[in-house]
Amino acid sequence: MRCFPFLSPLCCLAPLARVAGRRFVAGLLGLLLPLLPAAAQRLSQTLNSGWQFSRADAAADFATARPPAGGWTPVSLPHTWNAHDVLDDAPGYYRGLGWYRRPLVLPAEWQRRPVYLYFEGANQQAEVYVNGQLASRHAGGYRKCTPTGPRCACC
Missing domain, CATH: 2.60.120.260 (Galactose-binding domain-like)
Structure with a gap:
């Protein structure tokens, strides 16, 4: 996206905010996922046989x-x-x-x-x-x- 002087300065920041937002969410997930207790994870068993x-x-x-x-x-x-x-x-x-x-x-x-x-x-x-x-x-x-x-x- 090209920024032109007559456009709002926010248009130049929008792509940076999207990238920074993705990095923030990815970093947050990277920090929080290991903290989930094993008991909270769903286990399943297929019962189609027997x-x-x-x-x-x-x-x-x-x-x-x-x-x-x-x-x-x-x-x-x-x-x-x-x-x-x-x-x-x-x-x-x-x-x-x-x-x-x-x-x-x-x-x-x-x-x-x-x-x-x-x-x-x-x-x-x-x-x-x-x-x-x-x-x-x-x-x-x-x-x-x-x-x-x-x-x-x-x-």
């Missing part, structure tokens, strides 16, 4: 948070539990309830820290149980959701 799925033919099982005793199939997420129904000889497709379960052991460094479950998508309706207790409900199409409810007892 799941089991079972159809629940009785609504009472779902309402009482009692998953079926048997009939579990290993699956990985994302998973569509009625995708193959259109390929079989039976008319229609299964519209009942389904259960997913997965054991979760928290790493030692997560103890005494807030723990959040984050789902990248759940279709229609979902209820999330942690240690047998209802933690959250979700309604809607394939929307992302974070259950907000009581913390699980193991955390």
Whole structure:
């Protein structure tokens, strides 16, 4: 940017202020970032593998948070539990309830820290149980959701 005598002297200072401002912010970040405690940093763990799925033919099982005793199939997420129904000889497709379960052991460094479950998508309706207790409900199409409810007892 060229400065002309008839223009405000501020036009000559604007590029310097931008560069100085960037250097100031970069210097400030350089000083403050190392001061952040390790406890404030977010840790995450992907939970897409290690799941089991079972159809629940009785609504009472779902309402009482009692998953079926048997009939579990290993699956990985994302998973569509009625995708193959259109390929079989039976008319229609299964519209009942389904259960997913997965054991979760928290790493030692997560103890005494807030723990959040984050789902990248759940279709229609979902209820999330942690240690047998209802933690959250979700309604809607394939929307992302974070259950907000009581913390699980193991955390």
